[in-house]
Amino acid sequence: MVKLDEHPLMKKLADPGIQLTPKGRILGNYILNNPRKAVFMTTKELAGICKVSEATVVRFVTQVGFESYGRFQQTLRDLIDTDMPLTERMDLTFSGDPDTNRFQYEIYKDIENLKHLYESTDTGVMKKIIDCLAESAGIYIIGSRMSYPLAHYMGWAMTKIRQNVQTLNGSDSTSFDYLAIAAPESAVIIFTVSRYPNELLRLGKHVRRTGHKLIVISDNALAPLNNFAHLNLAAPSRFIPLFSSPISMMCLINYLLTELAGRYGDNMNKHQQKLEQTYRENDILFNLDNFLK
Template sequence: MVKLQEHPLLKKIIENRSSLTPKGRILSDFILSNPRKVVFMTTKELAQACEVSEATVVRFVVQVGFDGYSNFQQALRDLVDTEMTLVDRVDLTDMGEPGADRFRHEVFKEIDNLKQMYRSLDIETIRAAASALHDSDNIFVVGSRLSFTLAYYFGWQLTKIRGNIQILKGSDSTSLDRLTIASPESLVILIATSRYPNELIRIAKHVRRMGHTLIVISDSSLCPVNGFARHVLVAPSKHIPIFGSTASLTCLINYIVLELSGRYGDALKMHQEKLERSYRENDILFNLEVFDG
């Protein structure tokens, strides 16, 4: 596992330390020593812990390259999330809370996560990715562990609006075979959620070697497969999940599918009519008329 101090975010703090004021260096030392604590601190709490003013905290985050404290804290949150074990995550949760309180907290966390995604995502970036999907003859959707659930969901939705969709599981080594023999015009969508399985990193490298177009949908700007992609869509979470949080990514996938659907015109109707005929002919889905009969 990569040491926290070797991570790009904290390396940035270390590299800027010599140019900081004495109080700024106090802040940098505290953050480097306590990243898991700082990620949950407000500017006031961090200032009190380091015995400096809140204004000093605000100046510090600007000096190390961030527009504001919320952006700095999001980057720190992404950093901490990538290296926390299952035991660490459970320790973050108060298992002794009453059930109703825990339910409300979880709902409000997901609302916070959706707001964070809404504020951070650029619609034009999503539309550019949708254009690449529309223009590609063959599409592969790849995921692993938790992200395979999202990959299957995304791939399943895409089959409802167009053909030539294949869903691959990253843990299956034959995925590399199928990507190797895929036509040069193929597009690969890789979905990655922390803690980022190494098999997805191998697949991202392989996709680049094969010359395919890669779209990465991830939950963090620090995701290790982002750098291999032509298009990167990040749906960040404001909170660190215990086992995983998919609400924001699912919402993003739903929007991409709707954006793409509007580009097929009459071809979409023909495609869906063909599917519906198959459902009826093969008695695939529940039919109320048949049931009543």
């Protein structure tokens, strides 16, 4: 887990040797002492509470290594989200005017998060992940607690594309058994969302020891499991969610599934024909002809 005072940004702000103007030092001290307040402030609000100009705020974030205030704020948001307890999230979610249209606001947040995903995702990493999934003999997809539904969805959908796919519950210790006896150099996808269960960290370390390829899909560029990944994708939120922000991660999943399906072509058609035959023979899925009989 990344602690606030151990993060490079906070260390930089606390470093007396960093070249900051006196007003820049005022800004740095305020952020050090009030990171959970500063993360939600506009440049105007931060300038006002520190009694400096907005131009000073803009110069300050450049001095500490960020190309824009938005990038600085996102880094601070990601850092705070890694360990913010549920009680504080509740206070953030239900603060302000009780008459606010929460339905519209939740949709607005998801739209903003999808825009951020579109602007920030590394398409080169996505291509490498798709290559890995297409070439691996076996694929294991793991989630735990809040991230298990994401793993289950991707795992179930991927069984419609290729063979040798298995979904594991990271809360079940038998996951270690399955990974220990998996085919050599299998691909392992672990989904992890705030506040990052330690059981997934242990599984990530286990995957690396067993020599499999570890792919991590998270909601935060600072998610602890990213440190063990061969490849990782993050779908960060511009907001600190009450529980999690699954929409952007679902968008990543659907893209990966679609691209992977395109790789298999005729082989996938044969695979799906077998599945459809099984569905018909065992009356597994709804069929209008049978329903009308």
